[in-house]
Amino acid sequence: MTSGGHGTDGVERRGLMFVLSSPSGAGKTTLSRLLIDRMSGLKMSVSATTRPMRPGEVNGKDYLFVDKPRFEAMVKGDELLEWATVFDNSYGTPRSPVEAALSSGQDVLFDIDWQGTQQLREKARADVVSVFILPPSAADLEKRLHSRAQDSDEVIRKRMSRASHEMSHWAEYDYIVINHDVDEAFAEVQSILKAERLKRERRIGLVGFVRALQAQLQG
Numbered sequence: 001m002t003s004g005g006h007g008t009d010g011v012e013r014r015g016l017m018f019v020l021s022s023p024s025g026a027g028k029t030t031l032s033r034l035l036i037d038r039m040s041g042l043k044m045s046v047s048a049t050t051r052p053m054r055p056g057e058v059n060g061k062d063y064l065f066v067d068k069p070r071f072e073a074m075v076k077g078d079e080l081l082e083w084a085t086v087f088d089n090s091y092g093t094p095r096s097p098v099e100a101a102l103s104s105g106q107d108v109l110f111d112i113d114w115q116g117t118q119q120l121r122e123k124a125r126a127d128v129v130s131v132f133i134l135p136p137s138a139a140d141l142e143k144r145l146h147s148r149a150q151d152s153d154e155v156i157r158k159r160m161s162r163a164s165h166e167m168s169h170w171a172e173y174d175y176i177v178i179n180h181d182v183d184e185a186f187a188e189v190q191s192i193l194k195a196e197r198l199k200r201e202r203r204i205g206l207v208g209f210v211r212a213l214q215a216q217l218q219g
């Protein structure tokens, strides 16, 4: 699915699909925004959803807010790379922006649930790097859901009661980050991305680079 871009050291590299998942309120959105702001060569995948827009959300930036018939048409038309039902709403990843970003050499960041992560892994195992974010405690998770002040008490109750089920998928992920402090959690997630970008098998330009180095040494 991916073709090459260039790493910061100029060696051609396969793009990767960087996935953050967590129970609602653990901090994925916060960490995703920091990553997009502070890491170059990383593009956010904007999901389509049938859930209502929250105050402050921007259509086309936070999500593509669509109605149910439009979402169904996207599924039927094979426009989604993966999709799932979460909290009674449908969420899915539009395929073409992801393919365009990867083929222009960018990495893509996904804020998707465990069901979507499984589907991406089935499609492109070698290119998927997945991180599960855990809250430090249930009390912190509830506090964060309330402090976000964007969902009703009823919605928050639903999200809290789903948290344990969401969390049961932690062991399917490559990395686990506990989000005590935002700056520390961000530094950890950033380190994962930096290290994964250096993985030998992704650096498709290394053979040529090393041959050129050897030629210089012999010449």
Ligand SMILES: Nc1nc2c(ncn2[C@@H]2O[C@H](COP(=O)(O)OP(=O)(O)O)[C@@H](O)[C@H]2O)c(=O)[nH]1
Residues within 6 Å of the ligand: 021, 022, 023, 024, 025, 028, 029, 047, 048, 051, 082, 083, 084, 086, 087, 091, 092, 093, 111, 112, 113, 114, 115, 116, 117
């Ligand atoms: N499979 C899948 N899950 C998604 C997608 N977009 C968002 N989600 C997940 O849907 C869940 C609910 O998201 P949202 O309503 O924004 O609530 P939040 O997680 O509390 O911010 C989260 O677990 C997201 O990671 C998507 O395109 N595909």
Ligand SMILES: Nc1ncnc2c1ncn2[C@@H]1O[C@H](COP(=O)(O)OP(=O)(O)O)[C@@H](O)[C@H]1O
Residues within 6 Å of the ligand: 022, 023, 024, 025, 026, 027, 028, 029, 030, 031, 144, 145, 147, 148, 149, 179, 180, 181, 182, 185
């Ligand atoms: N380490 C943290 N300490 C305290 N509050 C946090 C931390 N990380 C995120 N938050 C806050 O918790 C709330 C939920 O975070 P958010 O990133 O929206 O979670 P998610 O996208 O996983 O649902 C937000 O109000 C956010 O500012």
